[in-house]
Amino acid sequence: SYSYAGMADIAMETGDIDYLSAVMSLWDNIVNRKYYVTGGIGSGETSEGFGPDYSLPHNAYCESCSSCGLIFFQHKLGMIWHASPYADLLEDTLYNALLGSIDLEGRNFYYQNPLDSRGDRYDWHGCPCCVGNIPRTLLMLPTWMYSKSDDALYVNLFVGSTVHVGQVAGTALEITQTTDYPWSGKVEIAVNPTVEKEFSISIRRPNRSVSNLYDARPASDGIASIAVNGRAISPSVRNGYAVINRRWKKGDRILLDLPLEVQRVKAIDQVEAIRGRVALRRGPLIYSFESIDQNIDNVLPSDTPLTARWRPDLLDGVVVIEGTWADGSPLVAIPNYARHNRSGAAERPEGRRRGTRSSVWVRDR
Ligand SMILES: [Zn+2]
CATH class of the missing domain: 2.60.40.1180 (Golgi alpha-mannosidase II)
Structure with a gap:
């Protein structure tokens, strides 16, 4: 993704139409074939790279730094075209994939940043690229x-x-x-x-449904x-x-x-990993379900009412989405960026809880 951002720079500076065409083909393939609903990329079937079209397993690699490169790429394309889809996607990656890679303290991070997660973030990694890349990308917010x-x-x-x-x-x-x-x-x-x-x-x-892979309902655009x-x-x-x-x-x-409806997100049929599954979204935020709150293998029926509620007491203050699972038990979803922050690892780093699971996609039938 860093190399694609550089290619977009060259296309912008030179106006070379062949270069620009190549950049747009890459963008189209990423966004409409290989793009996670969190704005993360890189399913990891190849070394730190992309897998085949529509192959988006939940235990994705989604390396945190690829989110930084993707934000740079989208921003450059936005500068070339002055069209909103690039900023829509940049916002998705920023709030979900990138912010989801660090903990609320800003001290620990995920190197691999999958949609189905287990266990806490860590303070160091043998390949410590993310520890510098994530802060510098966040600090470039202006x-x-x-x-x-x-x-x-x-x-x-x-x-x-x-x-x-x-x-x-x-x-x-x-x-x-x-x-x-x-x-x-x-x-x-x-x-x-x-x-x-x-x-x-x-x-x-x-626009909350830029990628052809996903459709969020009810509409909450504009x-x-x-x-x-x-x-x-x-x-x-x-x-x-x-x-x-x-x-x-x-x-x-x-x-x-800006409208902020609670939305159900479904993927097109070609994405095998997500068939029969649903994700929740509100504004730019994709939500996650944590096993600390509920049985996340439960079924979320398509007719269950879902409501948003501000919880100042939870995770430094978040809007949660609440509803009822098919078995009648209460459902609560938290923003994906806030997942895995409740194991108490900050107080006792020697005892990181590995058993907690979280998932962006849950069964809807
Ligand atoms: Zn990294």
Whole structure:
């Protein structure tokens, strides 16, 4: 994935159409044939590489650093095309595969980062690439949040922050986002250009089913409402972004509401490992079921109501998804990134619990 990110750089710098064509073929094959629902890649049938098309076993290799390279690749393609699917996928990998590779303390990590996991993360690995790669990718968050053209700013991620994005349309520009996303869909964006100027702010309209492999229902895409300085607007849509073109001045405010339905994710039939299985998603977060809470070999019926609930007491505060298994017992799913953080290993590292299991996909029949 690092090499593909470099190839995208060359395609962008040279404009070589053959190079770009090769890069897009690779992207298409990865995203639509070899892509985990967590945004992880590399099923591991070949040495640290990809397996055959549609071969996505749950005990995948999904090496953590491949997620870093994939984020770089998606970001570069987003800079070339200024189209939202690359940022949609980047967000998936960031929140699920990459964040799922480190523990809540930020001290321990998975080298192999499979969807079916067993046991805690570790503080060191014989091949210690991830220990540096994961933090540097997370610390580059401002880079992934925005991209630019001469007269437009593209908002790719929704993260509470203040970022100096540099020059747009001849003015320095600072953007402050205030939000609890992904727990809440409300996002306030304060636009602070040094000089009043006309330019576009293009805001990603999330698509939760970019890869042809997966379909998430009910739909929870796009932006439910947008207001500028308190007035509701209906901006035009280009390449998956809502485009707001106006004269921006310091203190202008954009208010967004992003839908965050609890979704059931199903895969196409070609993915043998996932037949008869379902995963849960809310916004950018893919969920995981842990054996510490329930029997994860149970069946999740397709008609069971599922609800989201904020649990400030659990895992430093998470929105859980609750429901009922086929046998009537209570079901609870936690965000995949937070899995395997409750064994108490931090207090007694000598006694890491190996027996706890977690799974992203569970049986639905
Ligand atoms: Zn690594």
